[in-house]
Amino acid sequence: MPRINTILAATVAAFTLTGVPALAETVKGCPPGLAKKDPACIPPGQVGKSWTPDRIYVEGDRIRGDYVVIPADDWDDFSLTPYGDGTVYVVIDNQIVRVRESNLVVVEPIRILENVLN
16 A cells, blocks of 8 residues: 555656646647747737737838738728829728829828728
């Protein structure tokens, strides 16, 4: 019987010293280091970036990188005004901005899509 007590005590001590994570702390498909973070599974440098734009565009900024031109047929869906002055509406970094079609300079920032969709 003393041998069983010794084995049981050694097993409990081994699990205590190795720091076996509690079941509540594990997140399926997430690395153990990120599962312990708050919020879980999001790298520390990415917290807060998932829903905010990287940059807020203002008048005079030049659009660079990936953007999507909103077709003129869809302008009514977003309540966008047709100006007929060579400007188009584009979506960039989750924002709608009106830009000059020739050089992609922002004429007017319209809105951040997150505010519209919520």
